[in-house]
Amino acid sequence: MDRNTEENLKNDLENTKAQMRKGILEFCILLVISKGKTYAPDILKQLEIADLIVVEGTLYPLLSRLKNSGLVEYTWTESKSGPPRKYYTLTTKGKEAIKRLTLTWNKFNKSINSLITKTEKI
Amino acid sequence: MDRNTEENLKNDLENTKAQMRKGILEFCILLVISKGKTYAPDILKQLEIADLIVVEGTLYPLLSRLKNSGLVEYTWTESKSGPPRKYYTLTTKGKEAIKRLTLTWNKFNKSINSLITKTEKI
DNA sequence: ACTAATTACCTTGTAATGCAAGGTACCTGG
């Protein structure tokens, strides 16, 4: 594979990988919050540790959506080193959502694995 | 959980699940094609068997994208029961793409599992 | 020979949403 093809392939795949990441974003954010009270910049750090790059402009609107859906709630809390923070926690509904999304995730996993194993002749 | 909350939760989750499905769509279509020559309606059937509902209006543009990216190619083939079909196969680049996407998929899986296991205190 | 049904391909318009970039506001330290 020459250098150009390699370059193109990388670009195409970046796109597809981004799509994959998007798909699991909401689920992952709920998972992070389920670990206990957190606020936006901390969520970003934890996602980065889990190897999922997300940026502010994505996270804030998403947190608002989760709030409006009643899956999370927040309380303002003073900080010792800056402006007050919104600490998010899961609601009962949010916990239920995580359970179901975990099942969904496992289901997709199964679908893909069934497709992968059928293709080992590549 | 009352009936309204249950209804709302279902709707919210449908949305999120749809997002997840979108993310893996391109990958899954490549996997199906890697099993051997196929054409659009057959791809739809195989995805349905793997529990991934996709519709025509989604598939055709996506196949065009994959074609333009050089991951798949097609040949027109006569049919015994209707108009001619476009039979798709993977290119070398497409096979390479599948390998990398499989790695990506495994990586995301690991990320999520690390988030899930950290949260068993729910 | 005509018509209806089937099969297959594709396009248009809409809505959702991730991201880059930019903006506001609070607090602390020099």
Add this chain to the structure above:
DNA sequence: CCAGGTACCTTGCATTACAAGGTAATTAGT
């Protein structure tokens, strides 16, 4: 009092899945 750090949020753009509708080839029924 102002510069830097921290935290919140919004706007505009591009991508893209889907619903709905359209074109065309072949076959079956009458």
